[in-house]
Amino acid sequence: MTSNTPLFSVIIDNYNYSRFLREAIQSVLDQTFSDYELIIIDDHSTDHSVELLAQYRDRALIIELDDNGGQAAAFNAGVAQSRGQFICFLDSDDIFIPCKLERLAQIIKENPNADMYHHQLQFITQDLVPYRKPYPQKPLSGDFSSFAQKYGKPIVAYTSALCFKKEFLDKVFPLEPYLGRLAPDSTLILFVHLLGIVHGIPEALCLYRFHGNNASSYNAKEGDPIVLKQKMYQIEKYYIQINEFLRRKGYDYQVNCNDYLIYQGFDMIVNKKSILNFIKSCILSPIFPTFASKARHIKKLIKWRLKAYPMLYTQKNKGA
Numbered sequence: 001m002t003s004n005t006p007l008f009s010v011i012i013d014n015y016n017y018s019r020f021l022r023e024a025i026q027s028v029l030d031q032t033f034s035d036y037e038l039i040i041i042d043d044h045s046t047d048h049s050v051e052l053l054a055q056y057r058d059r060a061l062i063i064e065l066d067d068n069g070g071q072a073a074a075f076n077a078g079v080a081q082s083r084g085q086f087i088c089f090l091d092s093d094d095i096f097i098p099c100k101l102e103r104l105a106q107i108i109k110e111n112p113n114a115d116m117y118h119h120q121l122q123f124i125t126q127d128l129v130p131y132r133k134p135y136p137q138k139p140l141s142g143d144f145s146s147f148a149q150k151y152g153k154p155i156v157a158y159t160s161a162l163c164f165k166k167e168f169l170d171k172v173f174p175l176e177p178y179l180g181r182l183a184p185d186s187t188l189i190l191f192v193h194l195l196g197i198v199h200g201i202p203e204a205l206c207l208y209r210f211h212g213n214n215a216s217s218y219n220a221k222e223g224d225p226i227v228l229k230q231k232m233y234q235i236e237k238y239y240i241q242i243n244e245f246l247r248r249k250g251y252d253y254q255v256n257c258n259d260y261l262i263y264q265g266f267d268m269i270v271n272k273k274s275i276l277n278f279i280k281s282c283i284l285s286p287i288f289p290t291f292a293s294k295a296r297h298i299k300k301l302i303k304w305r306l307k308a309y310p311m312l313y314t315q316k317n318k319g320a
Contacts, residue, residue, distance in 0.1 A: 009084030113195030139200025148193035
């Protein structure tokens with residue numbers, strides 16, 4: 001399966017997903033490309049994951065964490081043990097299509113200068129039924145450092161669609177707990193925007209399973225002022241931590257979180273920030289590939305604002 005320095009290290013992170021884990025593992029073992037190693041990190045599961053993983057010890061490196069440290073801890077453990085030139089992540093409830101690594105190898109050979117490769121994925125139900133169109137509509141490529149410093153990351157992708165050059169990950173690992181407790185993939189994407197080159201692949205090479213427990217599938221009630229304020233403060237704290245990390249690493253790059261696109265959207269909702277400034281940010285952003293998608297995002301956040309701001313104003317007057 002692997003050489004001493006395989007082209008790919010595939011890292012599966014798992015916490016209490018024994019009902020999906022076997023399919024995720026098998027999707028890697030069934031790859032049409034053989035130059036890879038498989039590393040599976042169990043984040044101190046309390047279900048039957050450990051018993052299931054025991055069946056794969058001859059085909060994968062199994063690491064069982066002593067404490068539940070979150071996805072960042074799992075990533076840290078996996079990357080530390082990896083030998084591959086490129087790192088692919090796979091959430092334990094998702095599935096690689098059989099030719100994923102083979103296609104990645106071809107694309108890397110044709111486009112060797114990128115630090116992160118990301119591809120489309122196909123949404124599926126818990127029962128493996130496809131729905132919606134592949135996401136994202138237009139995977140972006142290029143150097144986004146200037147945009148990322150001003151507005152944050154323009155690419156939003158999911159863990160199982162990401163492949164990083166190991167040489168790049170060595171610059172930013174290990175991830176610090178706050179920057180990766182729930183969404184280390186977002187942190188890695190931001191880092192590669194600030195410090196590296198991105199290559200997008202318009203092919204759905206992974207199946208992303210929606211089942212109600214995905215961290216990314218949670219949607220707060222639209223217009224809930226408490227949730228919106230909490231989200232805004234979390235984003236602000238996150239970017240302060242990002243800048244502190246970059247300074248400690250000796251990088252000149254800094255992110256102006258006050259102008260970050262999503263932060264600005266929530267700030268517009270909560271603090272009645274200028275709608276015109278927010279619309280300008282959306283129009284300039286490469287996140288949205290078409291004018292229609294920009295218009296939908298603007299309309300959605302303005303609708304949230306109309307619902308949320310009167311409640312926030314009332315709560316503020318009551319000392320809430």
